[in-house]
Amino acid sequence: MLTRHHIILALLCSLIIGSVTFRFDPLLIVALSAGTVVGVVLPDIHMKKPKMSGLKTIAWYIVHIGILLCIPVIHWIYKVFPGVYIRPDDKRLTHSLPGIAVYFIIFAGLSSIPLILFRENIPGRLVLVILGGILSGLFLHLIEDLCTMKGIQVLFPFNETIIRGSVRPCNIDDTRILQFHYQHASILGILISLQFVIMSDVLLTICGFFAVFLCIGYMVWRSDVRVIFPEYRHSDPREAVPA
Numbered sequence: 001m002l003t004r005h006h007i008i009l010a011l012l013c014s015l016i017i018g019s020v021t022f023r024f025d026p027l028l029i030v031a032l033s034a035g036t037v038v039g040v041v042l043p044d045i046h047m048k049k050p051k052m053s054g055l056k057t058i059a060w061y062i063v064h065i066g067i068l069l070c071i072p073v074i075h076w077i078y079k080v081f082p083g084v085y086i087r088p089d090d091k092r093l094t095h096s097l098p099g100i101a102v103y104f105i106i107f108a109g110l111s112s113i114p115l116i117l118f119r120e121n122i123p124g125r126l127v128l129v130i131l132g133g134i135l136s137g138l139f140l141h142l143i144e145d146l147c148t149m150k151g152i153q154v155l156f157p158f159n160e161t162i163i164r165g166s167v168r169p170c171n172i173d174d175t176r177i178l179q180f181h182y183q184h185a186s187i188l189g190i191l192i193s194l195q196f197v198i199m200s201d202v203l204l205t206i207c208g209f210f211a212v213f214l215c216i217g218y219m220v221w222r223s224d225v226r227v228i229f230p231e232y233r234h235s236d237p238r239e240a241v242p243a
Contacts, residue, residue: 001169003041005177008134010040010051010140012184013212013231014133018055018221020193020208028129035133040141042066042103042134043094066094066103069110075103095145096156100138107134147223159183160230165223180219 003010014036018029041047041059045067050056075088085095093099111127146152151164168174191204191211198204 001150001167001177003044003047004055005064005169005181006040006044006144007037007055007059008181009144009184010036012138012181012188013140013215014136015190016184016188016211016215017136017208019188019195020204022129023195023204028126031126031129032133033138036137037133038062038139039134040144042070042138043100043141044091044100045094046091047091059177063068070094070103070106073106074099077102078157081158086157088099092153092156095142095152097142097154098158099156104131104135104138107131143220146225147219151228162228163225163227164228167204167223176222179222180215183218184215187215 011033014033015029018032022028022032041062044059044063047063049060056208071088071093075086078084078093094103104188108131111131133212142152142154146163147155147165149164149166149168151162153160154163155161167176169177189234191208194207195204198207
C-alpha cells in the first residue's frame with residue numbers, strides 16, 4: 001500500500017485500542033499512536049526521499065533511521081545461513097515475519113538504553129507502550145501489504161510462499177482502501193460513544209480488541225487474500241515485492 005494508506009489505517013487501529021485501553025491517560029494514547037505510526041512506515045526501505053517537505057519527508061527520515069540501524073544487522077544475520085544471499089536493498093528483508101522480528105528486537109534494545117540511563121525520569125510504562133505501538137505498526141504493515149496484488153513473502157528468505165490479495169493501491173477505480181478508511185473511522189466513533197455507556201474497563205477493552213480484529217478481518221476478506229505456494233507460481237522475483 002501507499003505510505004499514506006499505511007499511516008491512516010494503522011493510526012485508526014491504534015486509536016481504537018488506545019481509546020478503550022488508556023481512555024483516562026491521553027499521554028499513553030499519543031505514545032501508542034506515535035509508536036504505531038513509526039512501526040508502520042519502518043518496513044518501506046524502498047521509499048524515495050520526497051522532493052518537497054511534508055509529512056512524507058518525516059516518514060522518509062524514520063525509514064532511513066531504520067535502514068541505518070537495522071538493515072546491516074538483518075543482512076549480517078541472514079549471511080550466517082548457508083545458501084542464503086540477499087541484497088541489502090531488497091525490500092523483502094522488511095516485509096516478512098523474520099524481518100520485522102529483528103527490527104523490533106533492535107528497537108527494543110535501543111529503547112532500553114535511555115530507560116536504563118534515565119530510569120528516574122522516564123516512566124517505564126511509557127516506553128513499553130511506545131514499543132507496543134511499534135510492534136503493532138510492523139504487523140499492521142504486513143497485514144495491509146498482503147491485501148495487495150503483489151503481497152508479501154511472509155517467511156522470506158526461508159520460504160517463498162506468497163500471501164496476497166487483489167487490491168491495487170494505485171488504481172483510483174479500486175475504492176476498497178477508501179472503504180477500509182471509512183470502516184476503521186466508523187468503528188472508532190462507535191467505540192468512543194460506547195465509553196459513555198459501558199462503565200467496565202475490561203468489557204470496553206475487549207470490545208476494542210474485537211473491533212480491531214473486525215477491521216483487519218474485513219480488510220482481508222474484501223481483498224480476496226489467498227496463499228500461493230512456490231510450486232504454483234512463476235519464479236518472477238517482482239511478483240513478491242510488496243506494494
